[in-house]
Amino acid sequence: MENIVFIGSPVAGYFAEEVAREREYAYMQIDANAHIKRTTNDILAYAGYGKNPVSILIYDVDSYIDSAEEIASEIAGTARTLNAKPIIYMPSFLPGAALPQALLAKDIKNFIFYGSAADLKDQLQKNMGGYYDVNTRKEVEEMERVQAEAQARIDNFRSIGFAGTQCRIGTTTQAIQCVKYLQLLGYTACYVQLNQTQYFDLSHRSGKVRAVSYVEKCAAWYDERKGPAVVYGGVDLYESQEALTEAQEIYDYYVYDYGAVFDRDFDRTAYIKDDVKILVGGGKVQEYDALERIIGLPPYASCSVILSFMPEGNDDRNDALRLLTAAGGNRPIVFTGYTPNPFVFSDVKMYAKLLPLEEKVIEELAEAKLQKKRFAFRKKVKA
Secondary structure (H helix, E strand, O other): OEEEEEEEEOOOOHHHHHHHHHOOEEEEEEOOOOOHHHHHHHHHHHHHHHHOOOOOEEEHHHOOOOOOOHHHHHHHHHHHHOOOOOEEEEEOOOOOHHHHHHHOOOOOOOOOOOOOOHHHHHHHHHHHHOOOOOOOOOOHHHHHHHHHHHHHHHHHHHHEEEEEEOOOOOHHHHHHHHHHHHOOOOEEEEEOOOOOOEEOOOOOOOOOEEEEEHHHHHHHHOOEEEOOEEOOOOOOEOOOOOHHHOOOOOOEEEEEEEEEEOOOOOHHHHHOOOOOEEEEEEOOOOHHHHHHHHHOOOOOOOOEEEOOOOOOOOOOEEEEEHHHHHHHHOOOOEEEOOOOOOOOOHHHHHHHHHHOOOOOOOOOOHHHHHHHHHOOHHHHHOO
8 A cells, every 4th residue: 555755734735635545545744844854864763664664755845944955865865765756846846946956866857836736636646656757747848958958058168257255255265176176077177367366475586575466476386387377286377368368278177266246356247258157155144245245136146156164064054055045046055164275176076066067088087197197207396
């Protein structure tokens, strides 16, 4: 006999209970917690850890405040554990929203969207009977179209722009981390500084204090050049677009650092033309207002968001995620902890969410690494 579990409020699950009663199926309603992992424990306890088999899991996902990826992963994992079919009740459905796309990425395609009580019951029974497994719904087709378009943009892009909501929020660090991520996948990439942020420097032979760019600062400490590029930590650094043009180097990807959005010299026109745009901000009280103001502006509607200095276990993550989702619509939002050395890559999972690229052909990458090892020489540090 079928055993249906509805995870959500009794009011929301009335249609599922009616179907169970009419079909003489076992039925259980479990209140949804704000955090899906706590809900999972309740489901497993009801299932008796295998002693009380569950065949259908119906999730009302509107009550969760976790990230879309976490919700989708937990639903998929629970369904696999119980060998049950997951069905998503989503009355507030938008095909391009983060949660439907995350569920689709986990190959979850059984949905109950909206309609009258009779419509909801009809959708549930068709999901249970496998009707939608062989007859794709127009809503799911729309989700797949949005997913394909997003992946096409990822596959075809070449320029990635980073901008910060304010100074010293980690924009340059994340731009360089992005280059390291692309290199990890076997692509060529470079960093281009397109901001006027200055740093104190005492390395000049005159002993005078100078104000220099980030790239110049790197050059002062580790002077290795490849034409107009400064090579530091395995990354080709260019201090301007002119330097990049002069180099005439061809890369798979170009990562641009535009500095802070509210700087006087911020080049908004260039930034919004980049194929992929990423905003770096903070989730603390003194940082959040600047981010909320920016993501509400039309030019930044398609920007992904990195929240700096919020490592795993940070209590403010869920609050920041909920506020940003409400204020800025549907966009990738990820968190990063502390990155003391930007040239040491630290977070594969985070960047895989922002830039879900495939690795280059493994054989080609292995051969390139082998050639590099054969001709490697010790680098000299500037005295």
